[in-house]
Amino acid sequence: MGFEYFREYKQNSTIKIKTSSTNLIEIERRVKNCHLCPLSKTRKNVVFGEGNKNADLMFIGEGPGANEDESGKPFVGRAGMLLTKIIENVLNLKREDVYIANIIKCRPPNNRVPTLEEVTVCKPYLQEQIAMIHPKIIVPLGSTSYHHLSDDYNMPISKIRGEVLEYGDAKLIPTYHPSYLLRNPSAKKDVFADMLKVKKLL
Numbered sequence: 001m002g003f004e005y006f007r008e009y010k011q012n013s014t015i016k017i018k019t020s021s022t023n024l025i026e027i028e029r030r031v032k033n034c035h036l037c038p039l040s041k042t043r044k045n046v047v048f049g050e051g052n053k054n055a056d057l058m059f060i061g062e063g064p065g066a067n068e069d070e071s072g073k074p075f076v077g078r079a080g081m082l083l084t085k086i087i088e089n090v091l092n093l094k095r096e097d098v099y100i101a102n103i104i105k106c107r108p109p110n111n112r113v114p115t116l117e118e119v120t121v122c123k124p125y126l127q128e129q130i131a132m133i134h135p136k137i138i139v140p141l142g143s144t145s146y147h148h149l150s151d152d153y154n155m156p157i158s159k160i161r162g163e164v165l166e167y168g169d170a171k172l173i174p175t176y177h178p179s180y181l182l183r184n185p186s187a188k189k190d191v192f193a194d195m196l197k198v199k200k201l202l
């Protein structure tokens with residue numbers, strides 16, 4: 001069953017991925033009707049992403065959880081509240097000043113980590129979003145996001161967080177996922193340091 005989904009994607013992918021003349025609304029319309037992987041069967045809502053379409057700063061998490069699946073919005077649960085606090089209190093920005101998205105647009109059942117196959121078929125949508133928004137800085141939140149953005153699958157997030165890396169025209173500054181901070185509050189100081197670096201480069 002899963003194989004058929006992925007094969008369908010490969011057959012259609014060159015037709016579906018358009019040029020930079022498309023806009024975010026058009027990408028969102030396609031994503032909301034997407035059935036390219038089996039996660040479309042279990043999702044309640046597609047979580048496309050939201051925020052300033054001309055943002056200099058983009059946060060990219062792993063994927064929707066239960067609250068996000070319910071609401072169709074990214075980072076609305078406890079981890080989302082913490083991310084909002086970081087944006088407001090450390091970066092001195094409003095949440096609506098930045099753009100927030102995920103590596104994958106539909107919730108994996110039981111919040112499991114998305115598979116490589118699922119990410120492979122979904123990531124082109126994110127790449128289109130990034131190309132359209134054209135941020136100066138991208139912050140991957142957590143290891144799953146960093147690994148799939150960088151294709152550097154062996155690097156632990158604890159070793160790479162806070163580094164300023166090249167990502168096309170943008171800088172990539174990975175940090176811990178807010179969910180990790182909820183479980184490990186002592187890591188907040190690391191994220192604070194990483195966000196100061198982001199602030200300086202904005």
Ligand code: SF4
Nearest residue numbers: 034037040105106122
């Ligand atoms: S996760 Fe991505 S590829 Fe899979 S159905 Fe949702 S939007 Fe489509």
